[in-house]
Amino acid sequence: MLKIPKGYDSVTKTFRLPKELTEKMEKLAEKNKISLNRLVVQCLFYAMENIEGTD
Secondary structure: OOOOOOOOOOOOOOOOOOHHHHHHHHHHHHHOOOOHHHHHHHHHHHHHHHOOOOO
């Protein structure tokens, strides 16, 4: 799983996500013993590093 450094600067944002997606993410976070927030950050970092056209 992607690792992110601790102690990074952060901001608070609100997003509306599909219920099914959040349920899957909550289960994955629990399985990996990490917070849901940490999982979301890891997923977003991974997506941004692997999406085309964001150079």
